[in-house]
Amino acid sequence: MSRALLLTSLLAALAAGAASNPTSVPDKASAVTRLTWALADDLRALPVEAPVALHLSGGSAELRRAVGSLLAARLAVMNLAPTVLDAPSPEAAEALARAQGARTLARLTLDVETGMLRARGDVLGTWVNFWSGRTPTRPARPAGALSEAVDADPEVLALAAVGGPPQPPTPQPGVRGMRFLGATFARLDTPVAALAAGDLDGDGKDEVAALTEHEVSVFAADGRLLARRALDGIAPASVTTREPFGALAVLTGPPRLAAWSTRHAHGELLVLDVARAVLRPVGTLDAAPVGPLERGAFVPGQTAFQPEVRMADGKPLTVVAPFTTASLAPPRMLFVHPDGVASLFSRPGTAFTRLSGLGAGSALGDLDGDGVPELLTTSPLLQPSPDVLRVHALQDADPTTHEPLWQGALPAGRALGVVTADLFGDGRREVIVALWKPDGTSELFLLRQGAP
């Protein structure tokens, strides 16, 4: 009887263990979870011998700790008795693992590049043959190389970003180094026609808004969809564009979103109602919102705006040619023309600087907090492979003639929209790039400043 009871309880324990130990990574798991599950599967497949020691290098301390904790947890479920070592280098970790009685050591280096969270390293046995004496020989097994990568997500960027409590950025003259880490922020089923960012709910943090042919979507800082509105109720435009195109701007006081897709006869003013997760229409637009207060008009049938713009003070401004992209960081204004040439105004009414080689994904944004915006631009090529985002310091002359402060490859696709936003309310601006994917979908790619 007691044997039967013991057997029953053992079976129950095994069943409970199985239930709490899913064999496949849960849907919508974070990037760190997906990476650690993949690494744990690789380790088990080698196979390795318990106890397993882990040593992590690269990335930020927070990212290392997060990956270490989750990987150890996953290995514990596999009964591999993991420990996480705190050693100054991968070489030092080997001796420490032996000293702690581990039979296997996994040494991993983490990095976040072009939207991927990667872990690379090796696995080695730490058992030393008695006959080797003091020489720390290695056993034949386990031994292997590890390399896994997953799409990064905003959580990874938060972990990999510059550590420390949120502080207003302090301008540091002369220090111009920048580094961005990127991750997928959100995906949309159709191409993005326009992109904007601003504080739509008054919480001190910016939201990201994306306009497609027939919809407007608003996303929170973590990429979560806050609200979406279909524009199907608006009459179709008598003249439209082959490619999705439009204008989107965040208006202040009170915060509203102005959206106009060229598929429709007019635009719409929307208010974000976070509690109900809706975008509520509060008015219509009969001029394209080039900026919060600036208005323009589309070139009929083309993915461009007419060169005449009505400025915030009501005065007209005429740029040299139609433009595909406008970015306003008062008093500065940037207009990118269809031929990749741009007009940069230091203030309205002054002469403009002619820039060249700019892509449709261009914006002005103060990334280093020095009060002067930087120029962000993508490739002017139709199909760059890959597209590259460049960040230039604004200088009197053409800033694109100088080395960029930073440049980095973007994931596959055409980068046709760029905005900057203070997503976390820490005074530091992030970059969001809208990418048109070859399969007809689009991706919002978040670039966050990381440790230099």
Add this chain to the structure above:
Amino acid sequence: MKRRIALAGLALLASAPSLAASRPRYGGEVRVAHVGPPEVGEPALADTPLEATLLGLLSRPVCTPTPDEGARPALARDLTRPTPQVVKVVLPNAATASALARAWTRLSSADGASPYRALLYPLRGEGRQVSASGSTLELALAFPWPDLERALCHPALSAPVSASPSGPFSAAGRGALEAQLGWPQGRPYLDRLLLTATDERGLARMWASRQVQVEMGVSSETEAPSGALLHATYLAFSPRRLPTDFRQAVESAIDREDLTRLFVRSPAVPMPHLLPPALLQQPPKPRPSAPAALAARTVTLLYDAALEDQRAVAERIQVKLHERGYTVALEPLSRAALRARWAKGDFELMLHALLLPPVPGPALAVVLDAGGRKDLLGVELPPIGVLPDASARDARARERAVAVAASVPLVPLYAQGLGVRVAPEVMGLEMDAQGLPTLDALFLAPPEATATGGRP
């Protein structure tokens, strides 16, 4: 829209890099030469890939098939199913809706009968009476037919070319076509196309002297891109007027590989089954042996006088059937006359070419009707349409195409596409699911990217 952007994305991926601030540029004109007629007639008769392409510049069907088994509006503003048995087509205006309804009804009339009427067979009354209500066509189905939308995308169901613009370009005289600003899917990137009709030697001459930037109807041996090969040519025969072993005589005498290699313009492939290889991929059956010799017999083979390929194939058939005891007289006819003879069943032998839709079910319907087996439509189509899954429907249609082949008096011969070549300065060439180039997607590369690579 997503599909169109995907296509555009693929086209851009295939394009050379060029400076354009990441977007295609608008404006400019492109000179196009082709081996088709200077003007195209009614849509149901403009059914070679080249003529359908030329027609599509001025008049488009209500939708465009997408590679992923869908359809997106083209001429239509909207294409929906308010109920599973009704397809609602919203057109830009009442005049267009009315013209389209008349054109579709004409496909079933005595004087304009066309095998493409089978595309409308699933409608109530077999599509004989389509009427417009304002700018809307409400199409009620007689039986479940989820592929109706994709069938409606067939070029033969385009609106007739008329004064009211129903394509991405409008005629501006002397071969010039101007971009339609109000085209519902967005104006073409180019301002203008300048078309020149010529022959094959003219194509070669104009290409060599850089007089044109796009050529249509070139041989694929020039490494020109081509789309799906859906222009299928059959030898139709009258079972009432020919002996029962006629099919065996033809199958034993004709080598399809020979036809495609030596007698017809590429791109072309042998077609051993009732549907082209693009829709039905199965190895060919072994060629039968020749039937027992009969007394000499004289038959007349009708063919399309406008198609040089058909003349060559007709002559080849003449030679090969002579070996089987048939004396074949050749009679070239205009396409309209050919279709009229087909509609009356007034022929012994006929070369019948059809531009088949890129969907097996509707394609089978057209082939059955063209083969004089309209009676089979009511038997074969409902069991296909009842399947909710598109790939299951396609598989069933293929299966039935093989099963009924012996009872349809058509001998499949070959399937062709349209070879196109473009100069390096012209970008954005796309081939749609029908295998036709969409010239409204072309745009000119800026001078920075222009090179002479690929030109003689």
